[in-house]
């Protein structure tokens with residue numbers, strides 16, 4: 356669970372801090388260019404063009420590194436512009452000396468033994484060697500390496516952590532630029548649940564997700580890209596995934612799942628580079644996070660025609676194609692429409 360801290364601020368200091376914060380947020384937005392990704396309402400959803408995931412924004416606490424005059428607030432603005440210019444943790448390397456025990460090392464650094472044990476894969480059979488280097492974060496929690504198809508939001512949800520807090524302690528200012536293999540500090544956990552392996556374990560649960568699931572349909576098409584489905588349609592960790600994610604290398608062809616007319620081709624917030632094709636009868640298909648769109652609005656495309664290249668743009672971790680089908684505007688399970 357999160358440690359919550361309460362801070363008492365001198366009122367005048369609060370106003371000054373708030374003013375600084377406001378100014379720097381404007382500057383940050385301008386510099387970043389990708390405004391959509393920073394909107395508070397977007398932070399909760401993997402794909403932001405449909406904003407229906409307006410959960411309660413929970414309060415958060417900051418890292419131990421808290422004497423920076425940072426406000427405790429539930430405002431994304433404050434979070435993104437606070438004065439934390441470095442990560443909220445460090446990696447400590449401790450060289451084992453004669454007589455060291457994990458308990459003593461933990462107490463020296465004021466962290467839990469479990470942080471050292473889990474960070475170094477220590478088991479009851481492990482014997483510490485003098486001169487051995489142990490590495491662990493400077494506050495309780497673990498380092499996790501992001502895998503293909505995973506994102507920070509899922510990681511936070513799955514580990515009962517707070518998305519904003521992960522941004523702050525890891526000093527992440529543009530979550531949309533995270534790469535596979537990026538090291539993320541997850542505070543206060545003794546074991547990190549991996550979104551991709553948790554997803555595999557719960558396949559049945561996702562398969563039974565009821566979200567306009569529908570049965571057999573007569574209108575079908577083909578898979579838009581070659582790859583592995585890294586995330587299915589429907590409920591995952593308390594919110595709805597409006598399509599499927601197909602993990603594939605950047606540059607892999609994305610093809611039209613069925614013939615139709617391009618009604619959108621461009622940048623769309625969390626979707627990154629997005630192509631929307633209208634197939635008539637109220638059916639539309641969405642292809643998101645592309646590295647490049649290859650068709651223009653108004654073009655007619657044939658089933659199987661290359662329309663884009665797989666990428667990692669928008670709110671995405673690792674290259675993948677987010678594929679949606681909407682019927683009269685409502686997302687449906689694309690797999691029911693693939694033959």
Ligand SMILES: [Zn+2]
Nearest residue numbers: 598599600677
């Ligand atoms: Zn997706």
